[in-house]
Amino acid sequence: MAEQTVAPKAQEGLRDKAAWAWVVQALSGALLMVLAGLHMLAQHFTAKGLLRYEDVVAWLRRPAIFALETAFLAAVLAHALAGVRAVLLDLGLDPAAEKRLTRALSIAGAVAFAYAVALTWSLAH
Amino acid sequence: MQGQGANTQSAGARRPGQLLQGWFDARGRHVGNWAFVLNRISGLLLVLYLVAHLTVLSLLAVGPGAYDTFVAAASHPLVILFDVGLVGLLVYHGCNGVRLILLGLGWGLDRQRELFWGLMALGAVAWAVAGWVLVTHLLG
Numbered sequence: 684m685a686e687q688t689v690a691p692k693a694q695e696g697l698r699d700k701a702a703w704a705w706v707v708q709a710l711s712g713a714l715l716m717v718l719a720g721l722h723m724l725a726q727h728f729t730a731k732g733l734l735r736y737e738d739v740v741a742w743l744r745r746p747a748i749f750a751l752e753t754a755f756l757a758a759v760l761a762h763a764l765a766g767v768r769a770v771l772l773d774l775g776l777d778p779a780a781e782k783r784l785t786r787a788l789s790i791a792g793a794v795a796f797a798y799a800v801a802l803t804w805s806l807a808h
Numbered sequence: 809m810q811g812q813g814a815n816t817q818s819a820g821a822r823r824p825g826q827l828l829q830g831w832f833d834a835r836g837r838h839v840g841n842w843a844f845v846l847n848r849i850s851g852l853l854l855v856l857y858l859v860a861h862l863t864v865l866s867l868l869a870v871g872p873g874a875y876d877t878f879v880a881a882a883s884h885p886l887v888i889l890f891d892v893g894l895v896g897l898l899v900y901h902g903c904n905g906v907r908l909i910l911l912g913l914g915w916g917l918d919r920q921r922e923l924f925w926g927l928m929a930l931g932a933v934a935w936a937v938a939g940w941v942l943v944t945h946l947l948g
Contacts, residue, residue, distance in 0.1 A: 705912065712905045719898065728945055733879045736872035763858055766851045775821040799862060802869055 704765060711762035718755040725751060743807040756799050764788045839924055843904055850901040857894060888946050892939040899938065903931035 725748055726734060734742065742748050768788055776784060822830075831845045867875045881887070907927050910916050916923040 709909050709912065712902075713909065716902055716906075719902075728941070732946060733883055735879055736868065736875045739868060739875070759858060763851075763855045767855060770827075770848060770852065773822070773827055774824065777821070795862065799865075802866065806868055 704769065707761060708765045708769070711758045711765065714758045715755075715762055718751070718758055721751055722755045740806050743803055749803065749807055752803060753800055756796060760792045760796055764792045839921065843907070843924060847901060847904045847908075850897045850904075853897055854894075854901060857897075883946065885947065888943060891946070892942055895938045895942060896935050899931045899935045900928075903927040903934075 725742065726739075729742075743752070768784060771784055772781065831848065864878060867878055904927070907916075907923055910923065911920065
């Protein structure tokens with residue numbers, strides 16, 4: 684499948700998978716510009732030096748920080764896995780392999796998200 | 809200048825080696841092609857960093873001893889230098905991403921070269937500021 688590097692044309696809508704991939708990549712990327720900045724501010728520039736264990740736990744107990752980190756994690760996983768998919772599709776996979784790849788990356792993303800949220804939740808509560 | 813990627817249409821199956829060879833083939837290349845290749849490389853490096861970052865954060869589950877030992881090691885100046893390089897990758901990837909979104913939406917199609925270099929200049933300033941803040945903050 685070809686990687687789509689331009690936005691879907693209006694008349695094509697979002698019926699094409701490549702159009703969906705472009706929208707996911709663009710939206711998650713735009714969101715990351717904001718969330719990555721907030722993540723850096725919240726985790727790395729609020730105290731002198733790197734946060735130690737107790738500081739991290741205290742931060743994660745704040746609902747706003749927990750929500751920010753969860754949203755950041757979701758956006759970064761979606762963007763990263765969509766990017767990996769685009770690179771692998773450049774290898775010229777057939778439709779069946781493309782389907783398996785999309786499914787495998789979706790499962791990997793869901794597992795990573797669930798694990799990271801469970802870890803963060805257990806630390807915060 | 810070509811605003812799209814080096815290979816937007818894949819012609820049949822290719823091996824990873826052929827894909828990489830295509831990325832670094834300098835013949836007939838424009839700035840947009842190199843921007844595409846750098847975007848792919850910076851993206852893959854950032855994915856590797858993401859995996860490492862999430863793995864390191866798993867130390868939080870082990871306990872304060874394991875995590876704080878890592879934090880002490882991560883405060884070494886060489887690691888901070890690595891962090892500055894990482895921020896550079898992030899800034900390049902972000903600026904080029906903004907360019908791709910704008911072009912994808914049909915904005916700046918007739919000013920692609922200016923758009924690229926304008927965003928790169930903005931990115932260089934952002935990198936310098938972020939690098940300075942990072943170094944002064946982490947080294948005290």
